Amino acid sequence: MLGAAYGVDLLVAGGDVPRHTVVAGVEIGGLSPAAAADVLERDLAPRVAADHVVVADDVRTTLSPAAAGIALDVDATVDAADDQPLAPWTRLVSLFSDREVAPVMTGEDTSLAAQVDTIATQVDRAPVEAGITLEGTTPSLVEPVDGRTLDREGAATAITEALATGGDPSTPIELPVDVDPVRVHAEEAQRVLDETVTPALAAPVTVTSQDGATSVEIPVEAIAASLTFTPQDSGELAVAVDPAALQTAMAEEFSAFGTPAEDARFEVVGGGVRVVPSVDGTGVDPAALAGQLLEVLPDAAPRTVTAELGPVPAELTTEEAEALGIREQVSSFTTTTTNNASGTNIRVVAEEVDGALVLPGETFSLNTYTGPRGTAQGYVPANVISGGELSTAVGGGISQFATTMFNAVFFAGLEDVYHKPHSFYISRYPAGREATVYEGQIDLQWRNDTDTGIYVDTQWTPGASGGSITVTFYGTKRYEIQAIEGPRTNYRAPAVQERVDDGDCIPQSGVQGFDVTVTRVFRDLQSGAEIRRETFETTYAAEAVIRCVAPPAAEPVPPAPDGGTPPAEPTA
Incomplete structure (x- = not known):
């Protein structure tokens, strides 16, 4: 009898989805595969595809599953669910449970990584150590904030698992x-404020001079x-006087003691x-x-120090500059833009970087070298790509300068410390040979791994719309560099989205x-023989x-109860 009941149950179920089958809260048990789909x-x-709210600490934003490349595979889900269990005990249990x-x-x-990176730009922050800030001559305490x-x-x-539950968007x-806790x-900071500042x-x-003749x-x-405050690993806040800042603040006054030094430079x-x-x-x-x-x-006022006068050598002497071996063009690369706003930003960053000197063994960081890139520094609003959308x-547009400099690094044979390609391909850049930057988050870093210096020269050429930027490295050429672009594979089709135009x-x-x-490919300068290869894989x-x-x-205004025109609103 039990065997007969088992056979009848299996025969009746046929090719349907097993009874009491539930997928993310949706009951599809007993349905045919087509009906289940x-x-x-x-x-x-629709619940999987809808925009979802995501929260990270106090940041609340919206995630688009379509832009993240995530969707419900209905056919595969039905395939996974429609196999009838053959074990008698399993079939018996299915009568009473889901x-x-x-x-x-x-x-x-x-x-998905591109979407997560976009969210991270709102979440990530460096720790703010307790310190002291000066507004003119008025000090105030900086409260610490964990990073x-x-x-x-x-x-x-978390995103993938949450979408798979089919929960409420x-x-x-x-x-x-x-969390990155603060050290100070x-x-x-209060102790330093009270005892020193x-x-x-x-x-x-x-x-005063040693002879008292000049003060x-x-x-x-x-x-x-000139005051600086530096957090220490020990938890202390170290106070110092910055010689360069002191020299800048007192440049004209200190000239009474003699004549300033001038560093060697490159032209x-x-x-x-x-x-x-x-x-x-x-x-x-100034350092002394x-x-x-x-x-x-x-100490309490009055306060006096006696300065000994003497020669002030240049920080970079002629001999030191000549010993750096900067004597020829090592590499050069040019890109163009047709956007005037982006062109303005490229011109500003090019002027900041022009003349940079990178000594042997030093690492150049674009974000560190330029510092903030805001309106106060002359930058303007321009198009950027964020989360897959313009x-x-x-x-905006600084990434074009980063791409141009990255290619100068590439063809100079210098060490690529860190660069991040765009998440999406931009046709005016060489595929797999470009870089994006984002202030405080994404940097372009390269190391001068040669025995000679690298001098950076930038040239911005304006055009009718946009213009071109050229980055040239001077030093001592070591290699002939060849770039080989492989075939483009694993093509992926873009999703289609409709957005309400709110301006x-x-x-x-x-x-x-x-x-x-x-x-x-690194090749010998004289023989052209291949020395070594390095690959850059980009997705x-x-x-x-x-x-x-x-x-x-907008919804139309309903007529008045008598069918006439609604009375006008009272006016002042």
């Missing part, structure tokens, strides 16, 4: 965040401008480079004076995603097609 398309797929089947999701790691970093791998897992997806606390800014300090007063403003002439000799000066050594000044700052931000929507035609490998996500649609029309 219809139910999943109707009840589960059979949970996990939905099958499509996934595109590069697109935080979005756990990118954990965030991707308005229910926030919690993303994991790593408020109590230490407050008395330091109470009165000026007089500097200069360092005003409180110059003292404030590009007729396609070559030459050394402009240094000039030694006489007067007060800074040490003397720091010793008397905690938007506008101050400093900020920018349409996109979309770009296919693909993989590409670029090989850098580009598919950039979504975005269509901007008009917002829905």
Whole structure:
């Protein structure tokens, strides 16, 4: 009898989905595969595809699963759910309990990583150590704030798992965040403020020559401008006087003690480079004076230090500059833009970097070298790509300069310390040989791994719209570099999205995603023989097609109860 019942049950179930089968809260048990697919398309797929709220610490934003390359694979889910269990005990248990089947999701790691990176730009922040800030000559305490970093791998897992549950899109997806605690606390900063800074800014300090013939007063403003506060691993806040800042604040006054030194510098002439000799000066050594000044700052007024006058050598002498071996062009690369706003930002960053000198063994960081890139520094709003969509931000277009410099690094045969290609391919850049930057988050870093210096020359050439930027490296050429671009593989089609045009929507035609490998071949200068190879593997996500649609029309005003025109609102 039991065997007969088992056979009848199996025969009746046939090719249907096993009874009591549930996928992410959607009941599809007992349905044919086609009916089950219809139910999943109707009840589960829209919940997976809808924009979801994500929360990381106090940051709340929206995630688009389509842009992240995630969707419900209905057919694969039905395939995973429609196999009838053959074990008699399993079939018996299914009469009284649900059979949970996990939905099958499509996934595109590069697109999801791009979305997570975009969220991270809002979450990541460096720790703010307790310190002291000076507004003119008025000091104030800087409260400490722990740093935080979005756990990118954990965030991707949390997003994928949450979407697979088919939960309510308005229910926030919690993303994991790593905390970086501060070293210096408020109590230490308060001690430094009370014991050093407050008395330091109470009165000026007089500097006199050894013979008493010359004296200069360092005003409180110059003292404030030269004070530095450096967090220590021990938890202390170290106070110092910055000689360069002191020299800048007192440049004209210190000239009474002699003549300032001039460093050797490099000058590009007729396609070559030459050394402009240094000039030694006489007067007060700012570094020595800074040490003397720091010793008397905690003392009560009047305060005086005696400075010995003598030769002030240039920081970079003629001999040192000539010994750097900067004598020929090593590499040069040019890119163009047709956007005037981006062109403005490229010109500004090029002027900042022009003349950079990178000594042997030093690492150049674009973000560190330029510092902030905001409106105060002359940058303007321009187009950027964020989360797979075009938007506008101050400093847009800087990635073109980063790409140009990266190629100068590439063809100079210098060490690539860190660069990040764009998540999506931009056709005006060489595929697999480009770089993006984002202030405080994404940097371009390269190391001068030669025995000679590298001098950076930049040239911005304006055009009718946009212009071109050329980055040239001078030094001592070591290699002939060959770039070999491999075939583009694993093409990925872009998703199609419609966005309500609220005034900020920018349409996109979309770009296919693909993989590409670029090989850098190092060859001997004389023989042309290959020395070694280095590969750069790049994966580009598919950039979504975005269509901007008009917002829905306003609801018409209903007629008055008598069918006439509603009475006018009272006016003043």
